[in-house]
Amino acid sequence: MVSMVQRQGDVIKELEAVFKDRLFTEPHILSLYSHDASSEVGVKPMAVIQPVSVDEVVKIVKLAIDYGFKIIPVGSSTSLSGNATPKLENTVIVSLERMNSIIEISDIDWYARVQPGIKDDELNLELMSYGLQWPVDPASSKTATVGGVISNGGGGMRGAKYGPASHWILGLEAVIGTGDVIRIGCRTVKCREGYNLVQTFIGSEGTLGIITEATLRLAPLPESFVGLMARFRDAESLVNAVIRVKRDKLWPMVTEFIDYMIAQVLGLEPMYYLWIGIDTYSGSEQQILSKLNNDVSLSGGEIIDKAFTWQEFSKILEPRRMLYSATLKAAFNDYGTDAFVAFEDIAVPTSKLPEAVREIQTLGQKYNVKMVIGGHIGDGNLHPTVWARRSDKDEMERIMKFFEDVGKLAIRLNGTVSAEHGIGVQKKGLLREAISSRNDGNSDYVINLMKNIKRVFDPYGIFNPGKIFD
Ligand SMILES: Cc1cc2nc3c(=O)[nH]c(=O)nc-3n(C[C@H](O)[C@H](O)[C@H](O)COP(=O)(O)OP(=O)(O)OC[C@H]3O[C@@H](n4cnc5c(N)ncnc54)[C@H](O)[C@@H]3O)c2cc1C
Structure with a gap:
């Protein structure tokens, strides 16, 4: 009978033959991939692989089917709920970090086709020269990858107006648990082609397959911008200011806050801090600013900094990213x-x-x-x-x-x-x-529906075990 250790040795040999210096089994590297940015304790995976093409991803999935090992696809492992933390030793981490190219940007159709390993900020830096943005902007945008953001259904700093990732993905290419490559969605904003499998994939946390390409919906960068940083003595006053802004029907792109304890750690006076940023058209800045001023002061707050471009605002927003x-x-x-x-x-x-x-x-x-x-x-x-x-x-x-x-x-x-x-x-x-x-008394039915979806995409139970319902 073939022992577990012998079988693992065979798997590593097969993987080594294909991936050579893009396969890692050194203990210190395995330790790095044994947890994400949460405090969840994981186990060392059996190997880490960095594929460079969809064909290589297919090879890994087919080997997983043959040998029965598990796969966790990862971007930068900045997840905060244990999403990318391995729980089983017979896991291979498939890191998409080398699949990080921009394939195409259309500044007429406002979409970008990218590989999953590109970092959010790298993409937005490139899009800036086209006057465009992918407005899904987690506070971790310097490191988080587009594939990770899609798979966590991430949101972020521009979410107050633009919403989370689910609003900004047009199409996906992915390798599912049978080893098949599927291409789902369209390149147009309107797309009614049967069940919406793109939305099923968004937020699936690497449990349905490995995203190898994404078509992202883009928005123009703001022509003009009004941003402020304000402070308040208590949380209630800060919340009241946010409610006043909503009542005024202002539609900020950014509305973020931190409390007095975080402020203290960051060397700010220990108070509650609010950032509001509104993308707008030239000529309307003073009117917007005067409304914001009113909303902040009527709520008992004080504006301590202002910005009139997105770049300037990004700088005053930095403490919130911390x-x-x-x-x-x-x-x-x-x-x-x-x-x-x-x-x-x-x-x-x-x-x-x-x-x-x-x-x-x-x-x-x-x-x-x-x-x-x-x-x-x-x-x-x-x-x-x-x-x-x-x-x-x-x-x-x-x-x-x-x-x-x-x-x-x-x-x-x-x-x-x-x-x-x-x-x-x-x-x-x-x-x-x-x-x-x-779901009054019917929740098991809903949970089973979701578990069945998982089984259809991943019939051998390869992807990211122990997560969501597992
Ligand atoms: C400082 C900090 C600030 C943060 N701020 C925010 C924030 O403002 N908003 C927010 O939404 N989140 C935030 N997060 C959480 C995290 O950064 C995001 O969820 C981010 O989207 C994860 O990206 P990642 O590349 O690190 O993904 P990973 O952590 O590597 O993976 C995330 C999940 O997706 C799966 N996955 C990764 N790549 C693929 C792929 N190609 N195909 C299939 N599955 C894949 C993984 O298995 C895992 O389940 C923050 C985290 C930190 C540490």
């Missing part, structure tokens, strides 16, 4: 490498923001947890983030209770437990809770 690293700094200052950080990612309708923010703060006090809050408040997307010492069972239980209750709060307020980060490992329980809240 939310993740500042949170890790606070957690590591407290507990060093024993820190476990849990990133919540709820969204609620704007009208429910005051209640959501108030109750999150109350839950923080109830469970006596270390907590910061910030996020994409313009689309109701909040990231309450808590941390604990891994070795402190009581504190870990308290942050988990907090995590669960914040998710339940979002459900109660007609929101969602997962706005943009995906389910991964950490939100599997909350996902079931959300589905059951909307």
Whole structure:
């Protein structure tokens, strides 16, 4: 009988023959790919491969079918819910980092065809010279790849107006779990060709197949821009300003915030900070600014910086992009490498923001947890983030209770437990809770529908095991 170790050795030999120096089995490299940017603990995969073509991706999937190993496709592993963290040792990480070209940009049809490994910022830098943008802009845009953003259904800093990835993908090429290459979607915004498989793939977290090419919908860069940074004494005043802006029917591209604790870590005065950026046409800037000024001051805030181009605004927005690293700094200052950080990612309708923010703060006090809050408040997307010492069972239980209750709060307020980060490992329980809240006694049926979709795309259960419902 062939032992497990012998079989693994055979697999590695076969892979080595094809991928040579693009196959890695060195322990320190395997360690790097054994987790994503969340605190989820993973296991070392058996190998990491960096394919350079769709044919190579097909080869890997066919070998996985023959040998029974698992595959996790990854971009930059910046996921925050354990989405890209391996849970089984017989896993091969397929890193798309070398498939990072722009294939075509059409500045008439406003689409770009790209390989999945291109980084969000690299793409937008190139698009800038065409006067265009792909407006899906996670705070991790310097490192996050287009394939990762699509697969997590990501959103980001321009989401208040442009929404998440699902609004900005026209078509995909992917290798599914039979080894077949499928091409789905169109190059036009209107596309009604049977069931919408493109939307099924968006947010599927690498569980249905490997995206090898994407056709992205583009938007023009703003002709003119009005941006501001304001500060407030408390969260309630900041939320009121956001609501006033919505009531005024202003439609910001960016509406972001951080709390006083993050501000302190970043060396700012400990207050609540709000960024609003509105893309507009020349001539309307002063009128917009005066409305914004009114909304901020009537809510008790103070404007401390302004910008009149997207580039200038990106600079004053930089502290908001530091939310993740500042949170890790606070957690590591407290507990060093024993820190476990849990990133919540709820969204609620704007009208429910005051209640959501108030109750999150109350839950923080109830469970006596270390907590910061910030996020994409313009689309109701909040990231309450808590941390604990891994070795402190009581504190870990308290942050988990907090995590669960914040998710339940979002459900109660007609929101969602997962706005943009995906389910991964950490939100599997909350996902079931959300589905059951909307499907009176019928949630198993809905969950089975989704599991059946997974089986159709991935009949041998190869892709990203242990995630979403698995
Ligand atoms: C500092 C920081 C800030 C962040 N800010 C935001 C934010 O503002 N908005 C937001 O939405 N997220 C944010 N995130 C989370 C994360 O960056 C995004 O989800 C991002 O889209 C992940 O991209 P990635 O290339 O790192 O993907 P990975 O983490 O490598 O992968 C993400 C998922 O997609 C799958 N996958 C990756 N590539 C492919 C492919 N080619 N085919 C099929 N499946 C694939 C993986 O298996 C995994 O399940 C942030 C993370 C950090 C660390």
